[in-house]
Amino acid sequence: MGLFVNVLLNGVTDGTIFAAVALALVLIHRATGVVNFAQGAMGMLTTFVAFSLLTAGVGYWGAFVVALAAGFVLGALVERVLIRPLEGKPPLNPVIVTIGLLVVLEGVAGSIWGNTSRGFPAAFSQSGIRFGHDTVAFSHFDVFILVAVLALMVGLLGLFRWTDLGLRMRAAAFAPVVARLLGVRVGRTFSLGWAMAATVGALAALLAAPLSSFSPYYMDLYLVYGFTAAVLGGLDSPVGALVGGLVTGVSTSFVGGYLGSSLEPLGSLALLLVVLMIRPQGLFATTAARRV
């Protein structure tokens, strides 16, 4: 019973981070139709920036804000410099560029900060909360993870649904040509979409850093789990990202808890394959995806 609850709670915590990565992927895919395979690495880089600040003595929250801002800038930069020039080309091309970016960023991080794994401090205590006599596998930091990601999601949802900017971004994503005819600066909204997505990715990476061995490659697995979560939820659905993240998190946690942690990625792969076989468009697909 104890194991079950702890595995479940771990799954929820991990799943929330997967949901954040998935959300970043979904935002970019919805806006520009590209799957950003470099999303994890971009977050990794901004987290390393935070790491340097922390080692230099800057407080956690200062480093936190800087990392998110750096994510925003990085996202806009990548869209403008690497993705925009490929407008009009086949959709494969920008995906290949993001794959190249993935390894380049990992190499850059490795050359600046080295390849060894290290620890990353958490904002709050990571020891389990006590309930009477028992300690649960749920810490203050885990609470922070849940709160931060949910707050971000609610914020984004509000932005898209109620603001003029959100309306412009949705229009640019659904019908870029018509949006241009209505005066929307579609190029700018794409950059903004990438910037926002990268900020979400930066948050996810910051939250994940204390949970894993912090090296330039630590976000690889999170990217993969985030991708599973996004596909589960439907590559175009932000709500789906959250649900998909939780499902992925809990199921991989159970695989890891009962079968062995090295089998977690394969467990996630199996989950992904099952979803693709049974309901490939995901649980919450909004656009009609064509079945083949």
Add this chain to the structure above:
Amino acid sequence: MLSVEGLSVRYGAVEALDGVSFEAAGGAITAVLGANGAGKTTLLRALSGLVRPRAGTADLDGTPLVGRPPEAIARLGVAHVPEGRGVIVELTVDENLRLGTLARLPRGDRRPAIEEVYRLFPPLDGRRHRHASTLSGGERQMLAIGRALVSKPKVLLLDEPSLGLAPAVTAQLMATLVDLSRRRDLCVVLVEQNARSALSVAQWAVVINLGRVVLADQPERLASDDQLRHHYLGF
């Protein structure tokens, strides 16, 4: 208001428009007619900036349009309702209209402008918060035109608005266009394959064939010349 001079557009090896020139006055409807493939849609696309001409100019009250991106041209007051309407089905009716107001209207004027469109097209009023995907063809056409009008444009480019509409609805639409163009001093450029209905409301007619202007005259004269009518307009 709108003067076009020597506009030429090339798609690859195909000359879609070749030296097109005409004038479209404010407060009037200018019909652009011709057979399928003649270049009418390309003309509108060139005017709204979706396609860049390789030669020629188009001026709106002296302000050059050619060379600007579509969003800039839209902000100058050119509203293009493309073939197929371009209604954004994932958004609600109200969101579609609101989108139209963002580029040109100050914040305070937006809601009044939207309400005006609801008065103009009552069926839309009843469906404000429904997704545009639930609208019929005629209602979508109203939405598309309403969305264009809500930005208080100077020029309205309409590409085959009667396509897929019942004759009664088309007639009503045309009547509305006449009324609007007069009241708001709006320059309407109406591309239509249904030449008959277009000629009945237009103050000026331009006939395009194979990318060239073959005739520009008053609709009455065009309608009375049987040979011309038959040759270019098919009736």
Add this chain to the structure above:
Amino acid sequence: MAGQPLVRHLVLALAAAAGFYLLTSVLSPYDNFQVGEIAAYAVALAGLSVLTGVNGQISLGHGALMAVGAYSFGLLMTHTQLNLMVELLAAVGLTTVLGIAVGIPSARLAGPYLAGVTLMLALGLPLLADQYSSTFGGDQGLTITPPAAPGSLDPERWLAWIQIAAALVTIVLLANLLRSRFGRAFRAVRDDEVAAELAGIHVGRTKVLAFAVSAACAGLAGALLVLSTGIVNTGEFPLSLSIDLLAGMVLGGAGSLMGVWWGAVALVYLPQWSTSVAGSLSLGNGVSAYLATVVFGLILIVVMLVAPSGLQGLLRWTGGRLLSTLRWVPASVTALEVRQPANQEKDQESQEKDQESQESQESQESQESQESQESQDKQDRTERSEA
């Protein structure tokens, strides 16, 4: 008429074989070993090139598929006494089965699903070997003794010949496949899945076939590498290998079977080069290890932005430009230069740019250029009718 391309391919292959024979007789044993490696990588790249360049799908797991081929072959060599050919084919077969298993779910929707699934494969499979280390030899992996060379022949030369022969056979088979109706189906699916479906092509099956073929090539390549190196362990097949393969393929030119040799050379020599560069700049041990992969990453980015059809495409473009001043050169398209469907808005400038940058592909004959001319006419007609 149908036999002509096959004859041409065979003639080219025989000429290449003769060339390689001469090459291997003058090179040192170590160089021969590397030539063999190049041939093995060429096999993997050829499959990948068909998958991405001709069928339009991306795989990030070909390194893992090579590992499957390598481990299968290694296990068969260790535990059975079967004939070499049989063992190679069995390794290929196992990898193909895995390819089909993974390819089927990924083919159901249009989109980047195969890329994500194969990425997970690349990250997850090595962990499987770690989990069951007794079978797979754990960190050390497996060691096998390569088959003995007949007579007094250099073992490296002998093995290189086997690898080169396998590469040439594979490329000839693939070239013929691309000429066949399967090749046409691959291209049709790449260009427009909806149109292909309407034309009666079963899109899902086509995508799975393409991936299965590429998986078979990867499996063969992995087994071939084991042949000459004699070892299999998970350290040889990290995620970066999959990305290096992608880069090598893109560098040579996606869809180009001739271009695979450029990529294979890069895969073998770039790591060595980067180690020496890192050494001469005294960048430290850590850097050289991933410097090669960073360069491959840069290759992916730069090639996509500057010359999407790779080196082979550039060569054809320069050659084409020269030839076009003399006579009409049939223009065709590779996966990464395909025009967007006519119903998408494009301004005239970028359309003209696309026209200029169209390059011809390796396996192009007049047959194919006719096909693409037809589709271009169709596009022009559609655009005209929109006017």
